[in-house]
Amino acid sequence: QQPVQSPQAVILREGEDAVINCSSSKALYSVHWYRQKHGEAPVFLMILLKGGEQKGHEKISASFNEKKQQSSLYLTASQLSYSGTYFCGTAGAGSYQLTFGKGTKLSVIP
Amino acid sequence: NAGVTQTPKFQVLKTGQSMTLQCAQDMNHEYMSWYRQDPGMGLRLIHYSVGAGITDQGEVPNGYNVSRSTTEDFPLRLLSAAPSQTSVYFCASSAGYGSGGELFFGEGSRLTVL
Numbered sequence: 001q002q003p004v005q006s007p008q009a010v011i012l013r014e015g016e017d018a019v020i021n022c023s024s025s026k027a028l029y030s031v032h033w034y035r036q037k038h039g040e041a042p043v044f045l046m047i048l049l050k051g052g053e054q055k056g057h058e059k060i061s062a063s064f065n066e067k068k069q070q071s072s073l074y075l076t077a078s079q080l081s082y083s084g085t086y087f088c089g090t091a092g093a094g095s096y097q098l099t100f101g102k103g104t105k106l107s108v109i110p
Numbered sequence: 111n112a113g114v115t116q117t118p119k120f121q122v123l124k125t126g127q128s129m130t131l132q133c134a135q136d137m138n139h140e141y142m143s144w145y146r147q148d149p150g151m152g153l154r155l156i157h158y159s160v161g162a163g164i165t166d167q168g169e170v171p172n173g174y175n176v177s178r179s180t181t182e183d184f185p186l187r188l189l190s191a192a193p194s195q196t197s198v199y200f201c202a203s204s205a206g207y208g209s210g211g212e213l214f215f216g217e218g219s220r221l222t223v224l
Contacts, residue, residue, distance in 0.1 A: 002152065029209055029210075030209050030210060032212075032213070034213075040217075041200060041215035041216060041217050041218055042153070042200070042213075042215050043215075044212040044213065044214075047210075047211070047212060049210065055212070087152060087153065089153075089213075091209030091210075092209075095209055096141065096158055096160055096166070096207050096209060097155055097158065097168055097169075097209070098143075098155065098209060098213065099155065099169065100145075100152045100153040100154070102150060102151060102152040103152050
């Protein structure tokens with residue numbers, strides 16, 4: 001079952017902040033975040049594991065609410081290079097399957 | 111630093127034809143997977159493997175076969191192509207068995223079935 005992402009799309013001006021949310025109906029072990037630019041492959045941003053461990057890029061921040069099975073990705077002081085489609089992927093404990101949401105399209109304009 | 115290599119990058123097939131999408135990784139990852147990406151649908155898991163000789167189905171396995179004879183290679187076979195299989199296909203590998211580690215994606219293979 002795909003996680004649900006919100007919003008579906010957002011337009012920002014350079015320097016503004018954005019939050020992208022990811023929600024699942026099942027108990028989660030991990031939440032991944034990827035960014036994909038048009039015509040390219042998805043690129044890893046961050047992984048959040050149950051228990052609080054996080055791995056990812058220093059300039060990206062995210063949260064994982066284990067009780068609510070929700071995660072949020074925080075993009076601060078946005079730059080033009082942040083434009084792209086952001087995907088969250090979720091996996092349950094003991095699962096080898098990473099299930100992705102439908103994506104959030106972020107456009108940063110000057 | 112090749113990472114994950116997919117071939118071909120583009121392919122046009124006629125309905126009913128068969129073909130194999132190739133995927134190779136040089137990072138010694140045990141976990142490999144295939145996703146398809148359609149507009150507005152995100153990435154959907156087709157098949158995955160946790161090591162040589164071990165494969166399993168994902169969300170949308172119908173019409174596809176896989177095998178894993180070596181750690182490096184994970185080919186995806188379309189047995190009898192259908193227009194519904196027109197998509198962009200991504201192969202990905204991970205050191206963390208999919209759920210616990212970063213996925214490294216190939217550049218994608220764009221398949222059109224007429």
